[in-house]
Amino acid sequence: MLDDLIEQFVELNYDTEASKENARCRLVWLKRYLKDIGKDITEMGKKEIIAFKPWIKKQKGRHGKHLKASYIRMIISTIKCMFEFLETLDIDNPFKEIPSRVLKRLKPEAKKDRVPREFSSEEIKKIFDWLQDRADEDAYLACLISFATGTRLAETLKIKAKNIRNREGHVVIFIxxxxxxxxxxxxxxxxxxxxxxxxxxxxIKRLNEEVKRKVLEKKKAVEGYLFGDEMERRRLRYRIQKDLQRLSNEEDIDIHFHSFRANYGAKALRARIPLEYVSKQLGHKTTKTTETYYARVKDEFTLSFMKDRI
Structure with missing residues (x-):
């Protein structure tokens, strides 16, 4: 029964095969916990949810090490989302019985000093010069789009031509x-x-102009998804990851596809774009996510702003 429920939840809530597999891996810990305490998922109450945190902190991963706090947070968040889904099947949600102050303590403290990767103009030039020379056209364009919008890899690969609009010289993409x-x-x-x-x-100005031109050209050339069918997009995902890995090794720049997203957020805040606008552009659920992640950039901006007025 539990396996079927997990599969229904995963298929409904996750888009890519990679994200589905990651969710299944996180929910393996729920299955192990239920086996340890000898209960069915329908028997879980607030007592069992609260007891999950000390239990998971004692567990070890496949390398024999305790799970990281960030991963435990993801596990608990996924379990919480699953119970929200189970409510639609008339299964009680024990998270609703837990006071918010207690619920907050269930997740290990997140690191507050995370700093987004912000590239210098020299690094940006080196990155895109390399990609233009070594990567194929679609891989280059996908990286350009994420650099220019902060979109995630899955979101970038699922852009459709019909969701691209040219509005008074500005290109808008509906995700x-x-x-x-x-x-x-x-x-x-x-x-x-x-x-x-x-x-x-x-x-950056040159790359902004280039990505607008290339996206509009691609929109005219294709129908449906910008980067082809599901198999083509899967192959493109693999090529992008391999290209960025080679780029990291050859140019000694620590870069992943998500780095373009982090760089976008940092550049936007440094350009004094209001936090709520940056949060909306990145697709964060709340501004708190943006604020926590870009805390140091925000602090630097605040100090700079105050210095000019003292």
Missing amino acids: RHAKGFRERACILGVPVKKPNGVVSSKV
Whole structure:
């Protein structure tokens, strides 16, 4: 029964095969916990949910090490989401019985000093020069789109031609297949102008113009998904990951596809784009996610802003 419920939950809530498999792996810990305490999922109450945290902290992964706090947070969040799904099947949600202050303590403390990877203009030039020379056209364009919008890899690969609009010289992409089903509109381009209108980076300005041109050309050339059918997108995902791995090794730059997203958020905040706008563009559920992740950039911006006025 539990395996069937997990499969229904995963198929409904996750888009890519990779994300589905990751969710199944996280829910393996729920299955192990239920086996240890000798209960069925329908018998779980708030007492069992609260007892899960000390239990999971004692568990070890496949390398014989205790699970990281960040991974435990993901496990608990996934279990919570699953119980929200189970409510639709008339199975009680024990999380609803737990006071919010207690619920908050169930998850291990997140690190507050995480800093997004922000690339310098020189690094950006080196990255995209390398990709233009070594990667294929679709891999190069997918990286450009994420760089210019902050979209996740799965979101980027599922962009459809019909969801791209040209509005008064600005290209807008409607992200329909977003994480958590949070649809949004993304304007194409990294914020590059200072408050006084001066362009802060000629490299970024050039890439902004290039990605607009390439996206509009691609829109005219294809129907349906921008990057082909499911098999083509799966192959493209693999090529992108291999290309970025080679780039990291050859140019000594620590880069993953998600680095483009982190860089976008950092650049936007540094350009003094309001936090709520950055959060909306990145598709975060709340501004708290954005604020926590980009805390150091925000602190630097606050100090700089205050210095000019003291």
